[in-house]
Amino acid sequence: MGNTPRDELEMELLAEMVEAVGVGVAIYDDSGRYQYVNEAYADILGTDRSSLTGIGIWKVVPSFRQERFEDYWSSFEDGETRLAETEHLIDGNSTPVSTLTTRRRIGGKAYNFGTIRDRTERKRREQELSEKNERLEAFAGIVSHDLRNPLSVATGYLELLQSDVDRDEIELIESALDRMDTLIEDLLTLAREGRSVRNTEHVSISAVANDAWKQIEARDSSFEADCEGTVVADRGRIQQLLENLFRNSIEHTDASVSVRVDRLDADEGFFISDNGPGIPESERERIFDPTYSTDENGTGFGLAIVTEIASAHGWSITVTESIEGGARFEFRTSESPQQQ
Template identity: 40%
Template sequence: MNTARISLAGDRSELVGVLRDVTERRHRKRELQRQNERLDEFASILAHELRNPLGIAQMYLGMARAGDGAAFEQVEDAHSRIEEMINTLLDLARKGETVGDVEPLSLADVVERAWLAVDTSGATLSRDGVDRSVRADADRLLEVFENLFRNAVEHGTDGQAAANANSSLTIRVGTTAAGFFVEDDGTGIPAGQRKTIFDRGYSAADDGVGIGLTIVKRIVEAHGWSVAVTESEAGGARFEVTGVTFQSSSVE
């Protein structure tokens, strides 16, 4: 607030003040700070994640120059991996922590679409009580299930599920009173890693982008929900999303 004294006729004077609402300006400043922090985060992730495939490409390029023709395929794979990383990070940067139009959705339909969109070869889907509807952003909820399915297939078959050639990883999707879950009968996630598994850059695989579960967490929280990881009854990983309000009836 700025004030000034104004002299009037005679010996009279008045104090005049100008009140300026800076709430909006402060809000913009905080938002700009958050955007800058997010850009720093993406730059850090990109620099960290690209080093491995770039190193692989350089190594095999040297081998190719030395006469190993098969090395060209490895270089191509590394470049494809880099492109995947860039697309994933750009997608997260553009959408951030926001959701678009929220509408009633058939949970069963979203699960089916996500399953068909991911390479789930060698895995079996089991559904339990997903014939319910939930209010959510369709595209972003689809991303949640795609990333959870992809994570289960990529990391859930490292041990007992893959030990037997006749054994298949089973991924189960179901609902609870508070939300829904995705679990598997794979190797599970060690208790010591469960607090950091949603952190940016985390990956149990050497060639993982390390951001799929970060995307899951941000989308879930943007809907006002919460996500946590625990152990399934079969000893695998179980991701639970809570705080979800279901519709009174399923969507046709």
């Protein structure tokens, strides 16, 4: 039975929709040869549709070996979808793409339907990020070596002076050197925390918060983190984030402070809140700037490090007022961490 006018109209409409989606679309037969590609697919690879139709995909994707391709292609189950990142090579021009391939059976015959997206821009950004990380590593080396060495020399001479000279100025020099050491340590941390997250695990929010609290001088302050749930993170870096926020709560109040860590509703992330003086709404946009500090003895890097760690995980930060009128930092972790 031939196609009815309605069938032909539907086929034309389907073809028009496939051409209009703006995504590269291809159909392969059960041997892995192109049966159809739309204009967007050919454009991404910088070629024309006719040069692809009928050839095996292994001729376009160098990582596919023809002698092993049949086993790979036949391993698809009906309805199965696979995601991959490959390089497609046409006429000597290589294009990095993301592919999504699905097996479907039509009229008893197996076909694979694939889409591709050009990831050249993403690859360029990844390269830029890699170069940025290398520069940060170099900067960290300079901080660690070129600044710490003369600081160590100055500290050594100061210790000699302290045994021979009893003057108030000696204490001032010691205080200045201690501040320099703090600045160097914070700069070094800031440089390192800007790197993308590489190793993540399911971290108990309550456990890591309790470990972080043990590392700070809590004075008479109280702490609560008795919540269930985990977050996918680099454990060491999330502990650094929490320690910085706990210190921030304690150092910005003259009295004891109560700090709480808990999950956000709908498992979107977690929050840290306190009952301190809070952060004025007009200041909330500025507090993560390394040049901003309300403490004349502070470096301003503590919260900058927090935002670097959150950004490296792909988390967003919201600063608001806690129920007790203090500060509340919310971290939404629904997005995947940046991997490298």
